[in-house]
Every structure is written in structure tokens, then in C-alpha cells.
Amino acid sequence: MTYQVVPFSAEHIPQALNIERKSQPAPWSQNIFQSCLNKRYFNFALLNSEQNLIGFLISDHIAGEISLMNICIAPEYRRKGLAQILFQQLVDTATEIHAEMIWLEVRESNKPAQNLYFQLGFNEIAIRQNYYPAKGGMEDAIVMSLSLD
Numbered sequence: 001m002t003y004q005v006v007p008f009s010a011e012h013i014p015q016a017l018n019i020e021r022k023s024q025p026a027p028w029s030q031n032i033f034q035s036c037l038n039k040r041y042f043n044f045a046l047l048n049s050e051q052n053l054i055g056f057l058i059s060d061h062i063a064g065e066i067s068l069m070n071i072c073i074a075p076e077y078r079r080k081g082l083a084q085i086l087f088q089q090l091v092d093t094a095t096e097i098h099a100e101m102i103w104l105e106v107r108e109s110n111k112p113a114q115n116l117y118f119q120l121g122f123n124e125i126a127i128r129q130n131y132y133p134a135k136g137g138m139e140d141a142i143v144m145s146l147s148l149d
């Protein structure tokens, strides 16, 4: 499969919204994506050979620590190692700026993402109770971190 990783920019937002709606219980809005387009963020877009968006990664960085805000692969492109490729871009960038840690939160029910993060070397740090809106109530978040030392 031919693909390309490029910086995520405003032109990718319409396709990202479409992937989000197919993927997330509480999809991000256009305004949220828009608010992530500043230089505090490291954002990557994954394009197929037709230059269509098939995945993206959004992360924020402050004081040597990176927060993974969102990583999403279009449903028809999953289980092909593409999330790992996007994540490696983040690790390469983090290494360039000598960042020490990557943090994230993941829904307690999201086992595919937890498996991905464990495979990438993240450790479970804490539980934030009732953190995410969910069908019929709220859902816990698992806080995970990866040390880049």
C-alpha cells in the first residue's frame, strides 16, 4: 500500500470530521480541529495514493511533555500497522525536541487503542473516574504514559 505522512492542516479537516464520525463515540467538532492548528501542536495526516486522508494524529506539547490528543485511522484501513506509523512520526519529532514523556487518556472500553498503546510501550498510570460521556452515563479514562528516556 502506498501512503504518505504530511503535516495535518486546515484542508484535512473535512475528511477528518468524516473519519471521526465513523470512529468515535463523541466525535471532535470542526472547532476542536481548528483550535489544534497552532505551533504548540505536532499534527500528522496520513494520505493514500489518491491523496485522500486515511488517518491523523493530533498532539499538544508543553514543557517537554507531549499529550496525544487524538489518533484515528479510517475503518477500512485498520489493522495494517498505520497507527504505529503515525505514532513513530510523533516519537521522531519528540526525540528531535528532546521531549521526555508522552501522555494520553483512553476510554476504559477502548480495548483496540489500549492494545495499541501497550504494544507501543505505554504504561498505565492512573484512572480518571467518570471522565468521558458515554451511552447511558459516563465512562472512566485510563491515563497512560511513555517515557522517552
Ligand SMILES: CC(C)(COP(=O)(O)OP(=O)(O)OC[C@H]1O[C@@H](n2cnc3c(N)ncnc32)[C@H](O)[C@@H]1OP(=O)(O)O)[C@@H](O)C(=O)NCCC(=O)NCCS
Binding pocket: 023, 024, 069, 070, 071, 072, 073, 074, 077, 078, 079, 080, 081, 082, 083, 084, 085, 106, 110, 111, 112, 113, 115, 116, 117, 119
Ligand atoms: C486504535 C486505532 C487508532 C488503531 O489503528 P490501526 O491502524 O488499526 O492500528 P495498527 O494496525 O497500527 O495496530 C497496532 C496494534 O494495535 C492493536 N490493535 C489495533 N486494533 C486492534 C483491535 N481491533 N483489536 C485488538 N487490538 C488491536 C494490536 O496490538 C495491533 O498490533 P497487531 O495488528 O500486530 O496485533 C484504530 O482502531 C482507530 O482509529 N480507532 C478509533 C479511534 C480511536 O479509538 N482512537 C484512539 C483513542 S483517541
